[in-house]
Amino acid sequence: MLRALAQLPPRKRACVVLRYYLDLSEADTAAALGISVGTVKSQTARALQQLRPLLADSSAPSVRPLPGNEGGP
Numbered sequence: 001m002l003r004a005l006a007q008l009p010p011r012k013r014a015c016v017v018l019r020y021y022l023d024l025s026e027a028d029t030a031a032a033l034g035i036s037v038g039t040v041k042s043q044t045a046r047a048l049q050q051l052r053p054l055l056a057d058s059s060a061p062s063v064r065p066l067p068g069n070e071g072g073p
Contacts, residue, residue: 004054012047015040 005013011033018029019040030037 001055004051007054008047008050011035012043012050015044016047016051019044 005016008016014033015029018024018032019026024032026037026040030040033040035043
């Protein structure tokens with residue numbers, strides 16, 4: 001997982017870590033990064049799209065959005 005996260009651009013990585021590891025809300029993540037909530041949503045969705053194939057070959061479970069975050073931009 002850490003190797004896959006390291007392959008993400010910094011903003012996408014930050015969104016994923018703040019949202020899913022630190023369990024911050026979209027609003028709190030946006031405030032922490034100085035970006036809009038919409039940007040948090042789109043960057044997180046794109047990051048998860050990038051992570052899925054990176055993790056597909058590993059034994060780790062697949063990354064899935066939290067309920068309510070399934071949609072993209």
